[in-house]
Amino acid sequence: MKNKTVIATNHLSIGYSSKNSKTVIAQNINLSFESGKLIALIGANGIGKSTLLRTLTGIQKPLSGEIELNQKPLQAYTALELAQNLSVVLTEKLPPSNLTVYELVALGRQPYTNWVGKLTSVDQEKIANAIALTAIQEIVHKKHFEISDGQFQKVLIARALAQDTPLIILDEPTTHLDLHHKVSLFKLLKKLAQETHKCILFSTHDIDLAIQLSDEMIVMTQKQFIQDQPCNLIEKGVFNSLFQDEDITFDAQKGKFVFK
Amino acid sequence: MSGSQKHTITFIALGLLLLFLLLLNISFGQIAIPIKEVFKSLTGNTASKESWEYIIFNYRLPKAITAILVGFGLSISGLLMQTLFRNPLAGPYVLGLSSGSSLGVAFVIMGASFLPVYLAEIFLSPYGIIFASCLGSLVVLIAVLLVSQRIRDTMAILIVGLMFSSFTGAIVSSLTYFSTAEQLQKFTFWSMGNLGNLAWSQISILLIVTIIGLLLSISKIKALDALLLGESYAKSLGINFNRTQIIIILATSLLAGSITAFVGPIAFVGLAVPHLAKLIFQTSKHWILFWGTLFFGAITMLFCDLLSQLAGTVVLPINAITSIIGAPVIIWLLIRKRNYS
DSSP: OOOOEEEEEEEEEEEEEOSSOEEEEEEEEOOEEETTOEEEEEEOTTSSHHHHHHHHTTSSOOSEEEEEETTEEGGGSOHHHHHTTEEEEOSSOOOSOOOBHHHHHHGGGGGGSOTTOOOOHHHHHHHHHHHHHTTOGGGTTSBTTSSOHHHHHHHHHHHHHHTOOSEEEESSTTTTOOHHHHHHHHHHHHHHHHHHOOEEEEEOSOHHHHHHHOSEEEEEOSSOEEEEOHHHHHHHTGGGGSSSOTTEEEETTTTEEEEO | OHHHHHHHHHHHHHHHHHHHHHHHHHHOSSSOOOHHHHHHHHTTSOOSSHHHHHHIIIIIHHHHHHHHHHHHHHHHHHHHHHHHTTOTTOOTTTTTHHHHHHHHHHHHHHHGGGSOHHHHHHHHSHHHHHHHHHHHHHHHHHHHHHHHHHOOOHHHHHHHHHHHHHHHHHHHHHHHTTSOHHHHHHHHHHHHOOSTTOOHHHHHHHHHHHHHHHHHHHHTHHHHHHHTTOHHHHHHTTOOHHHHHHHHHHHHHHHHHHHHHHHOOOOSHHHHHHHHHHHHHOOOOHHHHHHHHHHHHHHHHHHHHHHHTTTSSSOOOHHHHHHHHHHHHHHHHHHTOSSOO
C-alpha cells in the first residue's frame, strides 16, 4: 500500500487567544504525517507539545494557518465526521464508573452505532480485532480500575483502534510505566502502524526509546520545528539543542543522552 | 449472547415483582381488600363490594400510580446526575435539588399572601407549584454544576450540595416566621412527603411531565455512555457535549422538580436505586440501566409505601421510610468504595 498524507499543517500558529491578547506558543509550523508511520513528538516540558496536539485534534483553535486532515480542512469536519477520522488517547484519568474493559473498548464504536449505541456484528468484529491486536483478551471482563497502568494504556489504545480512524493521536502514553512496559507499548504502537497502516502520532519524554522505535520524529525547540527520521536528526545534531542545559548532551554514537 | 438473555430474564422477573407489589400495595391498608378482588376490579370486572371498588379507584390506585411515577422520576434523575457529575454519590436529594424545590414551593405557599388575590390563585395552582419547584431545582442544579466545573473532587461536590441544602433550608425557615399558622401547616405537611394526596387531574399532570423528562433522558442514552469516559473523550467520539449537558439538566430538574412539587421532598431514592440497577445488571450501558432503574424505582417506592403503613393505624411519612432505608445504603457504598475518589 502506498503511504499517503493523513494530516498536514500549513503555516500553522498555535497558542491561546483571549479578548485582549494573543499568546503565541509556536508559529510557522509545517508538518505532514503519512499513513503507516509511527511518529514521535518530543520537546522539553512547557514547550507546547500538548498545545500542538490539542490543536491537531481540534480541541483548540489554531491562531492562524491551516490543518488538513485527509486533504480536507479540519474545521470543515462535523463532530461526527471528525470522530470517524481521528481518535485520541489522553493522559487524563477516567471518571469513576463500573465500565468493564470490553465496554470501554466498545465505546470506540460510538461514531458508527445507532441512537442507543447498539453494536452490530461489524462493530463486534472491529472490537474483537482491536482486542486481539493489543493482546488484552485475558482482561476483557475485568473492570477498568482493576487492571495495571500498562494494561490500561493498552485498553485505551484498543478503544482508539476500535474507533477505526486513519489517525490516532496519543498524549504521553508511556508516562507512569516501567521500562519493560514502555518498550512493549512502543513496540505495540510500531506494530499497529505497520499492520493497520494507520498514522500514529504520540508525544513522549522517552527520547532514546523513541529514537530506536519510531519512523519519524518531530523535535520541538524554542527556535524551530524539525520533522525527520531519527537517524537524520542525530546526524544534524538536533538533540543537543533540545534542552537549554549545557550539562546534558547527546552522544551520537551511543544514541542516548549523557550528562556531566 | 447469554448476557442479553440473562437481562431479559431479570426484566421479566422485575415486571412480575412490580405487578405483584402493585396488587399488594392496593390491597393493603386500613381496610384490607383481597388481592383477588383487586385484580378483578383492575381488569375491568366489578369487585364483590361496592365500597372496595370506591376505595380502589379513589384512594389506592391513585396512590400506587403516584408511587410508581415518583419511583420512575427520582431514580432516573439520580442515574442522570451520577453520570453527569461523574459522581456515584450524586442524587437529587443529596445535591440539594429537593431543597431547591422546597424553596420554590415555600415561596409559593408562604409568599402568595403578599400577592393580590388573582395572582395568588395562579401561583397556588398545581401548575404554579410545579413551575416554582422545577425552577428551584433547576437553579440549584446549575449552581452545583458551575461549582463542580471548578472543583474536580467528587466528595467536595457533595459538600457543596449539602451547603446548598443548608442555605435553602435556612431561607425556608426564615420564611416561616412571616407566614400564618395555616400556611405553615400546609408547608410542613408537604415537606413530610405524601403520596396519597393527589387527585386524578394532578396525577395526569405529573404523568405528562414525567413522560417528557423520561423521553428527554432516552434521547441522550448514547451520550450518557460516552460521558463515562469524561468530557474530552466524549467530545472525541462526536458527542455535542454542551447540548447533552443542557438536555440532561432539563430532564433532571423536570423530573425531580415536578415530583417534589406534588409529593414533597423524598430522600435517597434517586441515589440508591440506580446503584441497585447497576449491581443487578452488572453493566454500564445506559440503555439497560435506564429500564432497570425504572423498574427498581417503581418497585422501591411501592415497597416503601407498603412499609409506611405497617405501623398499624398510623401511616408514617414516606420520607422517613426512604431515609431509614437509604441512609445506610450510602454508608455501605462509601465503605465498599472501589474507585470512588
